[in-house]
């Protein structure tokens with residue numbers, strides 16, 4: 278049963294949602310909006326899938342969205358292609374507009390898992406503005422902490438089955454890691470200053486890592 282925010286305070290008592298008028302539920306629904314954060318190959322996609330099985334959350338992956346656009350040869354896909362092919366970031370204005378349209382359509386989940394977004398501080402600020410206007414701010418950023426060697430190994434392994442070209446070329450993989458270090462890593466500090474950043478050990482089995490993530494989520 279989700280906790281409810283009343284007058285800004287989290288009520289620990291569980292309330293039966295069916296006894297509360299709909300408008301109140303909508304207004305005070307305590308959304309668990311989280312950012313699953315980490316460099317390429319840190320396991321965000323794998324863990325996002327498991328989190329969805331346990332919690333009623335919506336998964337928004339900007340990488341998946343771009344791949345969908347590419348596959349369908351849309352105008353947006355065309356815009357993104359040359360950046361993705363090189364392992365570079367698609368420009369903020371394109372990415373933010375796509376994300377905003379998706380978030381605006383998200384109504385009935387208990388929260389959103391953002392996967393692969395935000396990747397720049399500029400995107401983080403845009404996301405915060407977007408969610409603040411809905412009274413549903415980011416509750417936590419979870420960093421999956423994985424060693425460099427382990428990540429490159431995981432990406433190459435994934436490339437064998439995913440067919441993702443940017444997972445098969447070591448030059449592109451290295452570029453993605455460099456882009457992460459230069460442009461995306463500052464997003465962690467941005468949320469740390471807001472006391473929302475959590476570092477989670479991302480080494481070990483999928484289930485071990487999942488349990489660590491659940492521990493953090495359940496204590497939010």
Ligand code: AMP
Nearest residue numbers: 339340360361365366367372393394396
């Ligand atoms: P991912 O599946 O998250 O690794 O994303 C694959 C590629 O999509 C990235 O290398 C970028 O080219 C592009 N992309 C995904 N998310 C973003 C984002 N938030 N900002 C800019 N580019 C992105």
